[in-house]
Amino acid sequence: MSDLSRAQVESAINEYIDPWLETDLLSAKCIKDISISAGEVKIKVVLGFPAAGYQQELDQQLRQRITTIGGVSNLVIDITTHIIRHAVQKGVEPLKGVKNVIAVASGKGGVGKSTTAVNLALALRTEGAAVGIMDADIYGPSLPRMMGASGKPESKDGKSMEPIVSHGLQTISIGYLVDDETPMIWRGPMVTSALQQLINDTHWQDLDYLIIDLPPGTGDVQLTLAQKVPVSGAVIITTPQDIALLDARKGLKMFEKVSVPVLGVVENMSTHICTECGHEEPIFGEGGGKQMAEQHGVTLLGSLPLDINIREQMDSGNPTLAADPDSHLSTVYRDMARHTAAQLSLRPRDFSHKFPNIVVEKQ
Secondary structure, eight states: OOOOOHHHHHHHHHTOEETTTTEETTTTTOEEEEEEETTEEEEEEEESSOOTTTHHHHHHHHHHHHTTSTTOOEEEEEEEEOOOOBOOOTTOOOOTTEEEEEEEEOSSSSSOHHHHHHHHHHHHHHTTOOEEEEEOOSSSOOHHHHHTOOSOOOOSSSSSBOOEEETTEEEEEGGGTSOTTOOOOOOHHHHHHHHHHHHHTBOOOSEEEEEEEOOSSSSHHHHHHHHHSOOOEEEEEEOSSHHHHHHHHHHHHHHHHTTOOEEEEEEOSOOEEOTTTOOEEOTTOSSHHHHHHHHHTOEEEEEOOBOHHHHHHHHTTOOHHHHOTTSHHHHHHHHHHHHHHHHHHTSOBOOGGGSOOOOOOOO
16 A cells, blocks of 8 residues: 555646536635544635535536545545625625625627526525625616516615515515606606615625626716726626627626626527527637637627527526526536636635724824
8 A cells, every 4th residue: 555645635636627616626725624643634624715516517627537546545525615705896894794795798689688687696595605786787677677666675674775685595686676667757866876775785695695686787887887896806697699699799898997806608599499400500709719718718698598498487587597497408507607706716815804903193
């Protein structure tokens, strides 16, 4: 029997490239401890992203590699998740009750951004995170309908609003505060003021992630978000269509200019599968999202199909992750969510809460 060494174990771990982090676990600093004693190897893995549907596979992948080392008589792998607060724009205070804010944006409308944002939030929750979602579209709020939620938010202290909980998500939208048929005929300053109130005056309760569903474009709302709201990262939604990609690039460039890291690109409606014959066809083109991600040095977080079930479920207020959590579509959304959160976990952490407050007093 050969003597086991830490180097052998680390070499075996390095052979596995995590599909969500896109690097090995040692480089991602997920291996917190390796102990070896009399042929028994104990490994402590701490992932920085929710991964309830992935932990078993990760355990198997590591076992396949480590148990081939001569001298391993027993292997104990402890896999847990610890989600931390990540760095945001300079000069912006963290949001109370929220660790990380993820903005979901697109350059143009009609690309399925809101649908993707809702299912991203639900997928993160399914993977084990505490999640909220905010509808930042003041002119055309759609979150209440998509979540099958109604009623006005309560206020327990007379100062803040309680989020409306639906499908396990904490949610807020201007749509909860106005009638469905009432048009919001507001100028820019009123819109930005309402946006800040929705974000800051909502009593978010211990969220790992707050998903903000932005309206399309690069206007007042997006600028307010970049200047006033602590955003940990952004996700760009596009379709493979050339026009959509053109506008999506503008959204990506906007976040780069305001120092908000882009976590990656999601290609929605990447392919259509006929419900009658099963024929698959890329009716909006193909490969556009991947090419865009490669050109800008970001990650392709996922490719989602054009499927009638997604539309029907969303229109009924019962999104895919809630309506059919074990379906293939839900699996695709959960993969996208893990990829998104994993890319965020690689970003610098926020140390601002560790700095002491310095008070200068006159003698």
